[in-house]
Amino acid sequence: MWYGFAGKLLRVNLTSGEFKVEELDKNELRKYMGCTGYAARLLYQEMPGGIDPLAPEAKVVLATGAVTGTLCPSGGSYEVCYKSPLTGTWNQARSGGAFGPKLKYAGFDFVVIEGKAEEPVYLYIHDGEVEIKPAKHLWGLNVEETTDALIRELDDPEISVATIGQAGENGVLYAALINDRGRAAGRGGIGAVFGSKNLKAVVVNGRGGVKVARPKEFAEAVEKAEQWLKNYPFASIPSLGTVGLVSLNNSLGILPTKNFQTAYFEQADQVSGETLNRKYQIKRRACYGCSFACGRYTSVSNGKFATPPMEGPEYETVDMLGPICGVADLEAIIRGNYLCNIYGLDTISTGMSIAFAMECYEKGLLTDSDTEGMPLRWGDGEVVVKLVEKIAHREGIGALLAQGVKRMAEQFGPAAEEAAIHVKGLELPAHEPRSESKVLAVQYAVSPRGACHMHPNWASTWDFGQLDCGMKEFGLPWPPAGIQDESSQKGVVYRYVALQGEISEILGACIFYSWGTEGSCITPQLYAEIVSALTGWDVTAAELMTAAERSWNLKRCFNAREGFTRKDDKLPRRFVQAIPNGPSTGARVENLDAMLDAYYEAMGWDRQTGLPVPEKLRELGLEFVVN
């Protein structure tokens, strides 16, 4: 009997058209807790290094965790784990909506997809049954059309559809997988991987639910979480959505603007959460099972950017299709968000690729002859919207932009390097690493999927709030005891940020709700209470920490096998230069090397290579990685 988990893994081979259901091993699952931790083990063991992410041999794991689809207030997530065609690294793309919970209710914790279908197909997983169905009639349709067609075809409005749009079909290297029409597993190009496999969509639904080992104790633990979260320090976010960060970040001088040339946007008021709320918001929307409800629906009723109701835009999207491109027109941003959703594009990499092109145009590296006469000037919302269309269809200059910033910069030569804002090929998200948040600089440098604000955590909250997130038990006073030098402190603190955040990753929880202190967030101890009552395993916070460390080391080893070492843990050159204006004028990243030294040391990794040493791996029970 399984509690908390469905207890099954579905393995689908698209080449042979066969699938099989495997029983999970409880001990092995518990070692990694589940979700991305267990997916890391699967991919490390089953996918040898050096595989082309777009080849049939590449594998994709759809992963849920212990708390996915339960009453745990952050449990609306699933993650897609794969090797990214954009970066060549480990990638995990998280999404909310209803897909994760419904996959679990359908009877599976994990789906491993391998091979390549001869013709377009989709997967239909419902109540323990699996069908690989033809999707030729869906190929070429956008996300909205595909989702609606599948609801009609399967005659079930309750299904959850995760599908690619034209961007994924066309191999845009940062194409997303979109579930429930407006929720994106966005980063790293999972859409292109689906496209390369001729896999249009995965459809899930089920009536299985999640069995609870100790219902009364579980209800009490969840009630405790509900009480604590009334004091959540970021509880104000949902009133404006994440877009509320636009005004806040701009007032602090950390709103990335014009491809990170500056961090202050004069017209921020025009694209703020307040403006979005007042003029375009329809309603708030939660992911399945989440009490936070940071999502929202917006629309533009008329004009050249008229847009039907659609989920978003989030803070990242507003900055990326807005200030990052110098754009102050919220209607253009909403339209751009809509197009990214229906074509299946990551809004962050899309916005950054456009901003890169705009800076290159400004510098004369791109000219009107490259752009079919369309000037790529800062602040032109209409151009941004046109470029989104062109990228999704790889038309004209869109084919160039569809490769992402790193590959474009390589083609343009050294003169473009200054404008290439990425780490390991992943474009930066909308958080400025030069300001007070130096821990964020470490995060960008070392995160397994490249410049990432999500996995495993958003380091800024730590830096700004100096919140212990329930990590006292594991040694997080602030600043860390006995360390005087600031760079060393930052490096050591990032270890805590990473491992505490990794707990959410291996449980299938959203990172919202994990920032605060005891009594105001879901601490590792409270997660342990919830998971124990749910699964019947007597899990402690320390066990969660060890599983998190195991997962974090394994992802590092996955990348090491692909050739990534300390030499790749670097930031774009722009961040050693000072922010030129606004409230954070003068801030820059000065001491990344010293911070990295301290971080590797704290992790028990080799300082020279930045990699886990055999003793560390053995200590974590990861012997199979050593050999």
Place this chain on the structure above:
Amino acid sequence: MSKVLVVDPSLCTGCHRCEMWCSLTKYGEVNPSRSNVYVIRREPSVDVPVVCMQCGLCIDVCPTGALKRDGTTDAVVVDENICTGCGTCVKVCLYGVLRIDEETDLAAKCDLCSGSPACASHCPHGALRYEDAGKAAARRREIWAMAHAVRIR
């Protein structure tokens, strides 16, 4: 006067926590498909909780007399010792809030948790409330009227 459940769809975010609490309370598992409160979540942007109005139409049609009104809460409750799972109540319910439970094969419906409904006490945004019947009636009138009013621009 006793209390009743009242719904304000404009406050619902579609989180389904009410369904999860309902199934946890009634069956010890988290399973929205075994819930006696229903959230209709559709794209784009539709989230509507649907609850039993406790109208009692099902009482009248039940061939075995398994449906009864609880004297304390006024909820219509299923007597599982008498119910045969024939489904007549499901057919007649105007709101579609009765179902035959797949595991017990008996009729299942909201019984107001004997006066402290788990769905309402855990709704994060106040979309579902368990309120004094008079106050709830006023709220229902308001929501009903506003839903049908022509929006003034």
